[in-house]
Amino acid sequence: MSLKGTHINPKKFHRSQIKFYLILVPIAAVMLLPIFYIFSQALKPLDELMLFPPRFFVQKPSLRNFNMLIMTAGETGIPLTVYLFNSVLVAVIAISVNLTLTMITGYALSKKRFKGRQTLFNINQAALMFVPIAVSIPTFLVIVNMGILDTLAAHILPLLAMPVSLFLMKQFIDQLPDEIIEAARVDGASDFYIIRKIVVPLTKPALATVAILTFQATWSNLITSQFYINSELKKTFAFYMSTLTSTLEITVAGQGMAAAAGLIMFVPNLVIFIIMQNHVMDTMSHSGVK
């Protein structure tokens, strides 16, 4: 491999890039195949699901699996919309609170001078390696003792302890010049005024990234509904879908419905990420751990 030809982030195509395309395109294609398969599976009518050998791509796509899924869900007595409402509510509250929280904390850690600032940031950075699943039992005990078992707070609070969100936000705020904030302070602006009028408009990419990360964490979370919520009526869409699909998969017809359920869970994640991809990349430029 010689050094002639390609550069990092080139402006134009050069034939030395061909070798990278020859590696990247097949890998990307292979990685995407399972996702194509599940799309195709969700759209297969019953006779194609039964087919042996199974076909990879659907021939006559139909929405039957989606209709069947909604009908089956209705039979349990609790309408699907209840679970969906719970999930949307949890996601909206968690995102709003987390945006506020990471913004004010990130601002303080980045632009305010006070004792313990660096220590706080270092502790949060060390907590990047926190694996929540390892402490689901102690977290359960915390939730019981706080008296929030079976409440909306049990869905939301555990997910707000998200060191990576604060970390990315603080790193992003770091690159805003101190001068503009000092200038506002000299003019007598309060911290909340500075945050609202100066910091928020300049940190849109980081806010978008935190919103996406929070959405991904809440939307597909199974742990809170499984362990911290007892009433069926308060559980989330993700949890309902996972219990439903585990019983569906036994039959061939059920597999099509399970695929449909999985897609309903996945598509919002995908769409939101595609819309905000540029913001996420912008935020990631400041993601280094020193």
Next chain:
Amino acid sequence: MMKHDFLFPVTKKQKNILSSVMLVLPYVLIFLGFIIVPILIAFSLSFTYFDTINPPEFAGFDNYVYMLTGDEPFVRNIIPNTLKYAFIVGPGGFALSFLMAWMLAQLQRGPRKYLSLLLYTPSMVGAILVTILWRSLFNGSETGYFNAFLLHYDFIEQPIQFLQSPDYLLNIMIIVSLWSSMGIGFLAMLAGILNINPELYEAARIDGMKNRFQEIFYITIPAMKPQMLFGAVMAIVNAFNMGEIGVLLSGINPTPQYSGSLIVNHIADFGFLRYEMGYASALSVVLFLIVFAFTRVSKILFGSD
């Protein structure tokens, strides 16, 4: 200029400290409540017997001794499985992310954007779809896609029970986890490579840099160490957060003959199925130590000082 909007007069400096505390306090409380306190509880309970009904009873190091001497599946399966899985999915996922990011950085903006989206997509499918998808592909009857494929081309005569078979389960878990390993660590490393000052490369070429491998080791990696470290930590955390995949794929905990059981599943098995919270907590402590060891090594490799 001193305003008296508090009960007692405060100086500007005190006011500044007060407002800083107000800003960080909500996060600090949540951080304490849902990260620090659970870790401390896990640590304390690991030295007790606790069945959730009677109050915890001090047990010294009994749980840790039992782990090594009495818990046969732990020594024979859980630890070897966890280490094999973590060593391949952690560093493997990390290396894969770096290589993909490095190649993507050599393309123009347009194609790079689409290809990186495609590589990132599997990391956001979530636990539910991952389970449905791979259970369907590896289904043990002849309707499973892989079985049908192998049967059709006469590689096998009988369908293989991929997800119930101790020979296959752990390897399938590793494949699935690697498949979804290019998450935000991958995006961070891509951004890191793109941010490197091009003059560094120019200077190195003038100084006699010979090939791309030298360039990667002497310029690219040193110039993006902070992103490498972030990527490494994310790769390890991601590997352990995917730790339930064996139970999700096989549908039972413990997995068939413990073949796909990792320490995360063992914790759930003892904690939520047998209500032996003391022992489950001791397992959590061991899990923390393993994650800590991995991040420690990453820090030695990519830390800035």
